[in-house]
Amino acid sequence: MKDYLKNNNSRILEELFSLVRIPSVSASVLYKHEIQLCAQNWVRILLDAGVDNAQILNTEGNPVVYASKFLNDSFPTILVYGHYDVMPAEPLELWNSKPFEPEIRDGKIYGRGADDDKGQSFMHVKAFEYLVKNNSLQCNVKFLFEGEEEIGSPSLEAFCIENFELLKCDIILVSDTSMLSAETPSITTGLRGLAYWQIEITSAARDLHSGIFGGAVANPIMELSKILSQLTNSDGQITIPHFYDKVEKVSDYERELISKIPFNETEYKHNLKIHEIHGEKGYSTIERTGIRPSLDICGIWGGYLGEGSKTVLPSKAYAKLSTRLVPNQRYEDIAVIVADYIKQIAPTYIDVEVTFLHGAQSYVCPIDSLEYKAAEAAYTKVFGTKPLPVRRGGSIGVIPIFEKVLSVKPLLLGFGLESDAIHSPNENFPLDLFYKGIETIVEFYYEISSKLNK
């Protein structure tokens, strides 16, 4: 296995680089062509890796790449999910190398998508390739790589329903999460949900001279600030009525387990260069990002953003607002609760529009299943230590869809690190975890085959 990776190293990296080089950004319609190019590139890479067939399937939005290899009806069928779309690379000036010109520095692959999720999904294809070439594959395998994960997978539920037979499987593997650290491997057993809105405040019909009208006409940025400031309090709690109503109450026992997860506050603060941790009173950092919901302003703009001191009383101000949700909080309910509250607290002298942009349900994965045990064994073999089950903060929109439509609870085999800077400038993926991840996936196939192929 190690020899295979060594002997094929430059080809393997070049294949991954060819994916990272394509700016398959799903958040903007400007990249429709690159989305297509990236899907085509994946088809080629999957065919080279040894699938029986690979194709681009249309959805209502960006296409899906689907590939499969069928061996034997008695073998379990594994569906590998990944996504080939990436987050926008902006702000570009903060990157130390170009986001779509991948390169290796200090033992890490740098580039947008190096981890999320081109790098991580690619590891599955290389593990599969090794098993095929080595004649040791004892599972049927299906690959489903979508192009809209970063915008909330709006087309995937319909796609899964329509292609129910095609996607039928026993196990779903997803590598789109991170571990606690390279030394403390972990398996993500819970994901937070997500709800995302855009807020638009309008005061006057046009930008005004702040000298002539300032003091007589409401300032939309000030009004937006006042609305946003009323969404949380100084104890880090969300103050939107009914927001916490359905939040899952985590047992004292589970909180005690969480408290035993290694966490180095000094190192955490040092890595992020923050003075203090700041969050909901009464909860630890791991709880705040795992079992508690959170609220963030992802963007804000209005008025003059240029150099110098232009005086203006702007006409409009905008914000992008998101909440991370936990089990039992349905994003459809939260979408309404938050929008209603914002409209309710907005003063009558301005116009407020709240547009719900997307949502994802939260997810909890059992840790007593055969596949979880197989994953645990595989990580232990490669990393030399048993992985910890951890609920993590990110949201993967499609995970609860798989659970609902395909009736399979996906297993989240993440190999990223928090320092990989996904969604940020200088996204990277450490080479050693890239190789260890491929090995772990191979070990997982061995484990699951021995457990299920009786």
Place this chain on the structure above:
Amino acid sequence: MKDYLKNNNSRILEELFSLVRIPSVSASVLYKHEIQLCAQNWVRILLDAGVDNAQILNTEGNPVVYASKFLNDSFPTILVYGHYDVMPAEPLELWNSKPFEPEIRDGKIYGRGADDDKGQSFMHVKAFEYLVKNNSLQCNVKFLFEGEEEIGSPSLEAFCIENFELLKCDIILVSDTSMLSAETPSITTGLRGLAYWQIEITSAARDLHSGIFGGAVANPIMELSKILSQLTNSDGQITIPHFYDKVEKVSDYERELISKIPFNETEYKHNLKIHEIHGEKGYSTIERTGIRPSLDICGIWGGYLGEGSKTVLPSKAYAKLSTRLVPNQRYEDIAVIVADYIKQIAPTYIDVEVTFLHGAQSYVCPIDSLEYKAAEAAYTKVFGTKPLPVRRGGSIGVIPIFEKVLSVKPLLLGFGLESDAIHSPNENFPLDLFYKGIETIVEFYYEISSKLNK
């Protein structure tokens, strides 16, 4: 006079258009070349109008255009001040015609600078030209057009001190303000001062994944919103301690006079397309924009500003903050009072930088002077009704500098309207006020000559 304007109409408009076509934006260093071009164009126009000499004089910043005509030691000397720099034209998408391609629609000249201040300063040059051609000029005239008014005239005080002899004069005329309406002419007798800051909030050292870190790391946009929301209250008062300490207390008598200024609230709201007027409790709209200070957020930005729903916990957030000041509020004091308060209320878990960008003192003009009386007579003759003295909201940084350095209280002969949309998209200047303004200035010269040339 009317004949002269009619016979020379197309030439006069083409000269003004040639000024508007040059994007002499002072807020950005990108327009240094256009600043020079505009100054050169002014030199040509002034020479053609009949000055003895016209030249470009260097300052520490953008150059000044200076021109003069000397006739007779017994004549009074008038200094005409204007500015050839303009505000940035953004947001460009809201203009109905290109900002730097002036055109006439519905009896108005559209273009950035059509009013502020290319249009208004140009009227003085055309009035002067007429008087010269008509052999009826009985004053010595100096023109001083600067290129940094829109950024607070940072170089002009030093320039005035250094060129004290050159600028010596009896009367200073400035047309850079507006009237109550075309039917209710007014002369601006007071200007608010200005103080302007940029605020920068930093949370973590880089943008973070809001799923993984949201809830554990402070959101800089939320923190900025909370700070801004603490600067005013729901009664429209500024809540910064000591901000109002030195605000001039306007007498009940003067407030009674203000209450008699015609003001049509329905029309005001209709023009701005606002639901309600919003400002400081206990004061009328004219008081709020004339004799009371105000606070505005001129710009805000941070995080993801693009299309769609990118989730991110940003590293930084920024705002541009300005206050309009009234007599006795020194901007140097306010600069410190506001910055100190912001730093004081900012939580310890974020970094806050408050940078003072510029300031201007407020100004009050006497209404019993010879020149005010001459202006009153000139407006009355052309508009058919006596102009009202009104304190207005705008700030012109150089006015208090003239008062201080040259010991002359400038007279503000504005001919703009609030609907001219200065500093906004679709800036315009009504042609009838353009011609009436030129006539009024000519009448002013006749009045002042007859009063002073004894």
